Amino acid sequence: MDPSFVTCPNLACPDKGTVGAGNNRIHSHVERRYRCRTCRRTFAATANTPLYRLHQAEATLTLVRTLLVHGCPIAAVVAAFGLDERTVRAWLHKAGAHAALLHDQMVGGVEARQVQADEIRVRVRGGVVWAALALDVGSRLWLTTAVARRRDGLLVHLLLRRTRAALAGRAVLLAVDGFGPYVTAARALIRVPQPTGRRGRPPLAWPDGCALAQVVKAGLRRGEGSAPRRRGDGGDGRRSPGRQPRRDGDQYRLQRAAQRHAARAVLAV
Numbered sequence: 001m002d003p004s005f006v007t008c009p010n011l012a013c014p015d016k017g018t019v020g021a022g023n024n025r026i027h028s029h030v031e032r033r034y035r036c037r038t039c040r041r042t043f044a045a046t047a048n049t050p051l052y053r054l055h056q057a058e059a060t061l062t063l064v065r066t067l068l069v070h071g072c073p074i075a076a077v078v079a080a081f082g083l084d085e086r087t088v089r090a091w092l093h094k095a096g097a098h099a100a101l102l103h104d105q106m107v108g109g110v111e112a113r114q115v116q117a118d119e120i121r122v123r124v125r126g127g128v129v130w131a132a133l134a135l136d137v138g139s140r141l142w143l144t145t146a147v148a149r150r151r152d153g154l155l156v157h158l159l160l161r162r163t164r165a166a167l168a169g170r171a172v173l174l175a176v177d178g179f180g181p182y183v184t185a186a187r188a189l190i191r192v193p194q195p196t197g198r199r200g201r202p203p204l205a206w207p208d209g210c211a212l213a214q215v216v217k218a219g220l221r222r223g224e225g226s227a228p229r230r231r232g233d234g235g236d237g238r239r240s241p242g243r244q245p246r247r248d249g250d251q252y253r254l255q256r257a258a259q260r261h262a263a264r265a266v267l268a269v
Helices: 060-071 074-081 086-104 153-166 181-189 249-268
Strands: 022-026 033-036 042-044 114-124 127-136 142-148 175-177 212-215 229-232
Touching: 060 074, 074 086, 074 229, 086 153, 127 153, 142 153, 153 181, 175 181, 181 212, 181 229
Parallel strands: 114 175, 175 212
Antiparallel strands: 022 033, 033 042, 114 127, 127 142, 212 229
């Protein structure tokens, strides 16, 4: 037990979230508890971790979650460890919720100039799900993921809402494919009210520096490299004249990375 690497979980404590400040002391080695000298409260060593309040050996919990993340069926884990299926699912969902909170905390305030969003169809045990992803083109940072059973507006709305929360500002170019709900969700989430001094609801407008680019592929034949572009500053959906060559390097890299990890990401959904 090392108190220099833990933080007080009490939200009302002035030293919450502070690591290595010397305010935490070991309260009990047997019960594995710490004590905060600021708020005078004790807390378990597993507080703020996926192991909190789980009455199993830490090695067993780590091994079970490692197997699940790498695609091991829940039925196989139940048979190998003699656990209840509901218990294994609860461990998986708790770990997934903790990972989502950690991601939202670590990936935030990103200074992105161009964000590209796309969705892929993922085969998992028991069916098929859709995973929508957003990528910062400049840094190649995987911003966020949204998973749903259907490829619809709810999936896109969830993805763009999480993407907006991860960005530091609204001045960004959002590049999407020809899926219609992207435009609807972007107009609902990104536009802001513009006061006019008159009574009634103010009109909505796109923030300065924010634009939406929607690219619609020309055909479905393999190897076709040209596509008409429908673009517009502020997402007005105007179609640019002619046909221009298009290179989907960033989009394909995003899809390849998602295909390697999407099956693991959707396990906790």
